[in-house]
Amino acid sequence: MTKKWKSAILGLGLVMPSFLILLVLVMYPVWSSIKTSFTGADGQFTFEHYIYIFTEPLILNNIRHTLTVTILSCSLVLIIAYSIAIYLRFNQSPIAKWINRTYLIPMFIPGVIAVYGFINFYRDNGWVARMIGEEYMPSIIYNVKGLLMINIWFNVPFTTMLLISALQAIPNSIIEGAKDAGANQWRLFWHFILPLSYRTMLVALTFLFMGIIGSFTAPFLIDRNAPQMLGVSMQQHFSVFNAIEQSSSLAVFMFLLCSIVGYFYIYSNIKGSKKEL
Amino acid sequence: MKMFNGVKRAVVGAIIGLGVLSLVACSSGDGQDTSGKTEISLYSSGSKNVEEFWETVIPMFEDEHEDIDVDFVFVPSGTGGQSTMDRILAAKESGNDSGVDLYEGSLEDILRGKEDGDIFYPLSSENVENLDNVQDENLAGANDLAVPYRASSVVLAYNEDTVTDVPETAEELYDWIKANPGRFAYNDPSTGGAGSSFVLTTIYNQLAEDAMSIQDESIMEEWDKGFDLLNELAPFMYKEGVYPKKNQGTLDLLANGEVDMIPAWSDMALEQISKGLLPESIKLKQIQPAFTGGPSYLMLADNGDEARKEAAETFLNYVLTLDVQEIVIDEMYGYPGIKWDLLTEEAQEKFADVMDGYRIFNGGDLSSKLTEQWQKEVAAQ
Numbered sequence: 001m002t003k004k005w006k007s008a009i010l011g012l013g014l015v016m017p018s019f020l021i022l023l024v025l026v027m028y029p030v031w032s033s034i035k036t037s038f039t040g041a042d043g044q045f046t047f048e049h050y051i052y053i054f055t056e057p058l059i060l061n062n063i064r065h066t067l068t069v070t071i072l073s074c075s076l077v078l079i080i081a082y083s084i085a086i087y088l089r090f091n092q093s094p095i096a097k098w099i100n101r102t103y104l105i106p107m108f109i110p111g112v113i114a115v116y117g118f119i120n121f122y123r124d125n126g127w128v129a130r131m132i133g134e135e136y137m138p139s140i141i142y143n144v145k146g147l148l149m150i151n152i153w154f155n156v157p158f159t160t161m162l163l164i165s166a167l168q169a170i171p172n173s174i175i176e177g178a179k180d181a182g183a184n185q186w187r188l189f190w191h192f193i194l195p196l197s198y199r200t201m202l203v204a205l206t207f208l209f210m211g212i213i214g215s216f217t218a219p220f221l222i223d224r225n226a227p228q229m230l231g232v233s234m235q236q237h238f239s240v241f242n243a244i245e246q247s248s249s250l251a252v253f254m255f256l257l258c259s260i261v262g263y264f265y266i267y268s269n270i271k272g273s274k275k276e277l
Numbered sequence: 278m279k280m281f282n283g284v285k286r287a288v289v290g291a292i293i294g295l296g297v298l299s300l301v302a303c304s305s306g307d308g309q310d311t312s313g314k315t316e317i318s319l320y321s322s323g324s325k326n327v328e329e330f331w332e333t334v335i336p337m338f339e340d341e342h343e344d345i346d347v348d349f350v351f352v353p354s355g356t357g358g359q360s361t362m363d364r365i366l367a368a369k370e371s372g373n374d375s376g377v378d379l380y381e382g383s384l385e386d387i388l389r390g391k392e393d394g395d396i397f398y399p400l401s402s403e404n405v406e407n408l409d410n411v412q413d414e415n416l417a418g419a420n421d422l423a424v425p426y427r428a429s430s431v432v433l434a435y436n437e438d439t440v441t442d443v444p445e446t447a448e449e450l451y452d453w454i455k456a457n458p459g460r461f462a463y464n465d466p467s468t469g470g471a472g473s474s475f476v477l478t479t480i481y482n483q484l485a486e487d488a489m490s491i492q493d494e495s496i497m498e499e500w501d502k503g504f505d506l507l508n509e510l511a512p513f514m515y516k517e518g519v520y521p522k523k524n525q526g527t528l529d530l531l532a533n534g535e536v537d538m539i540p541a542w543s544d545m546a547l548e549q550i551s552k553g554l555l556p557e558s559i560k561l562k563q564i565q566p567a568f569t570g571g572p573s574y575l576m577l578a579d580n581g582d583e584a585r586k587e588a589a590e591t592f593l594n595y596v597l598t599l600d601v602q603e604i605v606i607d608e609m610y611g612y613p614g615i616k617w618d619l620l621t622e623e624a625q626e627k628f629a630d631v632m633d634g635y636r637i638f639n640g641g642d643l644s645s646k647l648t649e650q651w652q653k654e655v656a657a658q
Contacts (some may be wrong), residue, residue, distance in 0.1 A: 058653050124516075125535055142519040225465055225520045226656035240467040241649045242642075 030255070037249035049249040058226070058233075059250070065227035069144065070213045073151035077208055078201065081156050085163035086193070107157045111217050118150050119221065146222045147229075151212055159204045166200035167193070199272055206265040210258050230254055315588040318348040320361045321381040323573075326548065327351075330609050338595050345588045362386055365578050369396045378589045380576045385641060387423050387574060397422045398577045404590050407597035410615040415572045418637060423574035426596045426614040427605045430563070430570020430635030431474035434531060434541040437558045446565050447482050451506065453538070454513050460537040462515035462527045465656070467648045469524035474569045475540040476651055477638055479503050479510075482566060489569075490639040497646060507655050520656065531559060540568060543631050547610035561630050570635030572614065 040046035053059045088100050106114065121127050122140040129137040140146040170193065178188055219229035228236070230250060237247035321331055328351045335347045352361060361380060366389075368375030380386070390396045399421050402408040408416070408424065415425035433450070435443060439460075444450040454461045466473035480503025481489050488496060511518040515536050521527050527539040528546065532555050541561075549555040575596065577589050595601060599620075602613040606624050617625055617632070625632075638644060 058657055061657065123533070123535070125533060139516065142516055142521070221522055221526075225518075226652065226658075236467050236652070241645050 033248045033251050033255075036245055037252045039245060049245045050253075052246055053249050053253060061227040062230055062233045063253075065144075066213060066230045069147060069151075069219075069229060070209060073148055073155070073212045074205060074208045076148060077152055077155045077159055078205060080152060081159035081163055081204070082201070084156070084160050085167050088160075088164055089167040103160055104157045106153050111154070114153065115150060115218055115221050118146070118153070122146060122149075141222060142224055144223065147219055150218045150222055151215070154218070155208055155211065159208060162200055162204045162207075163197065166197040170196045199268060202265060202268050206261050209261045213257060214254060314344055314346045315584050316346045316348060317378040317585050317588045317592065318350060318376060319379040319381070319592075320350045320352065320377050322352040322361070323381075324353075324545075326544070326609050327381075327573075328353075330604065333604060333608065334596070334601055337600070338592060341595070342588075342591060345591065347592065362389065365390070365396050366393055369394055369579070374580045374582070375578060376580075377578050378580065378585055379592065380578055382423075382574055382576060384418050384571060384574065384637070384639060387418075387420055387576065388641065390576065391420065391422065396579055398579050398586060400424060400577060400590075400593065405593045405597070407594050407615070410597060410619055412614065412616050414634075415614065418572070418639070419574060423576045424593050424596065424614070425572030425574050426593075426601075427609065428570060428572040428612040428614065428635075429542055429544040430612070430631070431471050431540050431568035432543045432546070432561045432563045432631045433538060433568075434528075434546045434555075434559055434561050435538040436531065436534070436556075437560050439537045443560075443562060444564055447478065450564055451479075451510060454510050457537065458513045459515055459517070461513070461539065462530050462536045463520060463540050464524055464527045465520040465522050466651055468522045468526075471524045471527065471540045471542050471545075472520060473644065473648060474638075476507065476655075477644065477647060478566065478568050478636070479507055480647065481638075489636060492639070492641045492643060494643070494646070496640075496643070497650075500647070500650065504650065504654050507651070508658055511655060511658055518658065528555065532556065543570070543612070544610040551610070563631050563634070567635045569638045571637045573611075 037049055038045055038047070040048060053063075084099065084103060088096050088103075109117075119126070119141050123129070124137055124139065124141070125134055126141075138145070140149065174192060174196075175188065178192055183191070214231050215229065216231040216235065220232050220235075223229060223232070230253075234247045234250045234254075237243045237250065319331065319335070321327055331349050331351070335349055339345065339347060361377060362382065365375045365377050365380065368377075387397070398404075400408065400419075400423065401421055405424060411425060415428060419425050433444070440453075442453065444453045463475040464472035466476045480500050483502040483506065484496070484499055488499075514520070515530065521530060524542055524545060527536070528541055528549060530536045531539050531541075532549075543561060546555065546559070546561055550557065550559055550561075575593060577586065577593065580586075597615060599615070602615050602620070603624070605611045605613050606620070606627065612628065613620060613624075617628075
């Protein structure tokens with residue numbers, strides 16, 4: 001009995017610090033944002049800020065733009081990272097070893113510095129333009145193309161890392177066994193590798209989605225002035241237009257988008273762990 | 278097993294320790310000083326150059342006035358400078374000491390402080406002698422509540438090598454933009470004052486001369502003409518309507534040679550020219566009617582403490598001495614707060630290109646309304 005109590009207290013004690021921090025640093029701000037987003041100028045309950053963000057063409061365009069950029073970036077990052085991961089898992093060539101050593105580098109370059117480097121590299125008379133000739137240079141900076149490129153730069157390393165560890169967890173015996181039974185490479189991929197790594201892919205997708213939808217620095221410095229990503233628009237409403245209620249309702253909306261994705265993640269995890277039991 | 282218990286105890290101990298740590302509130306220091314020195318605080322905000330300026334001036338002041346200690350608190354711009362103002366107001370309302378003696382702020386802050394309960398001490402040449410030396414036009418906006426100790430304005434920065442017909446007036450500037458597509462850029466007005474001054478003056482140039490001091494929202498209806506002009510100019514801008522972020526964004530384009538002309542802050546541009554960040558072919562010029570600009574004000578918050586008030590007045594007086602004003606010119610590349618004729622000829626010459634003055638926008642909240650409308654009507658085109 002006392003032993004049980006002790007371990008119960010230990011368990012609670014282990015959870016408490018992070019729970020308290022979560023309560024103070026996350027729950028309270030979330031709650032106060034939600035409250036602000038429903039408060040009118042007179043202090044009464046109102047839907048006007050939500051009506052604003054869903055009827056104002058400026059914001060509607062921003063929402064559309066944010067979702068397009070996020071979905072496009074996520075797909076591109078996932079395709080690239082998965083290809084790299086597969087290549088690194090099944091290839092032992094010197095090139096693969098070299099990629100293996102270098103693919104994490106972007107993670108260690110601070111965001112703002114990477115963005116400035118990127119701008120200097122790809123702007124209309126930047127390094128690339130000087131190499132290929134300015135007249136052949138497509139418009140990349142102050143354009144959505146640049147934003148997609150920098151999102152790939154920022155997100156590929158971590159996603160690749162996640163996927164590689166998932167692929168490495170697939171035992172060689174399975175692959176060899178399938179090969180012995182006569183499975184060709186496509187069959188091997190569709191029936192073994194993909195099913196065994198798709199849950200990690202879902203995890204990676206969740207991280208990607210949340211990271212990109214809420215990003216600020218890159219869209220602020222690289223994207224066009226309009227339409228904006230929601231993070232930029234939110235900052236503008238908050239500190240330039242002094243519209244705190246409207247930026248709160250934008251924040252709540254973004255939170256809802258992320259929780260939908262988060263729900264799928266948790267749902268698939270629960271399903272997965274039930275299977276394991 | 279025993280070892281495991283030890284580990285367990287250590288873990289529990291660590292958890293309890295952490296818990297206690299997180300409960301201990303930060304103790305707040307008060308302004309009391311045991312050595313007989315008077316301690317005053319200066320709250321300022323802005324860019325890096327403002328911070329460096331105070332870090333030079335304060336030690337100089339403390340050397341000369343050994344009985345006064347100045348505690349400098351710098352709030353970088355964009356990280357909630359408004360909270361200092363809220364803090365002074367809240368302290369006044371509840372009858373507490375805000376801990377803020379000197380506050381560097383804007384015209385809006387002065388007006389807000391006046392409306393919301395007289396939070397600043399009146400300042401005149403009676404308590405700050407050197408206010409007599411301050412330029413009259415700057416003093417007018419201060420309402421006897423602030424010391425306009427330096428100023429800067431937005432000017433036109435252009436590349437001498439590529440621009441042959443430098444515009445003299447705003448109309449000529451608009452014509453130049455149309456005649457040179459893609460060679461002019463102004464920054465997104467929500468991210469920096471240079472672009473916002475371009476937008477503001479373009480709109481108010483279409484209105485009556487005194488419109489800039491109207492704070493009534495009814496004037497918003499008359500903005501249309503200016504916005505039409507901005508939209509008309511948009512296709513002739515850099516990349517047919519790209520407005521880089523921050524004042525530095527357009528300066529970078531000018532330095533790279535991607536554009537030939539931009540509106541820029543006089544102090545930023547002068548500093549970057551002298552440090553070689555902008556090529557020497559970059560010249561500055563004020564057009565007529567001028568872009569906006571204005572002084573930076575120092576206010577003296579009323580905390581009901583006579584000793585601190587006197588010390589702060591001494592400090593304000595010191596800021597207006599020639600020594601400090603020369604630092605404003607040499608290090609900050611700002612316009613001095615004191616009259617031009619009090620300065621050396623060399624210093625006067627330095628500002629010859631941009632001395633043509635500036636207009637002060639006094640529309641209060643209207644400037645953020647203007648930015649909002651710009652985002653909807655110009656950026657989203």
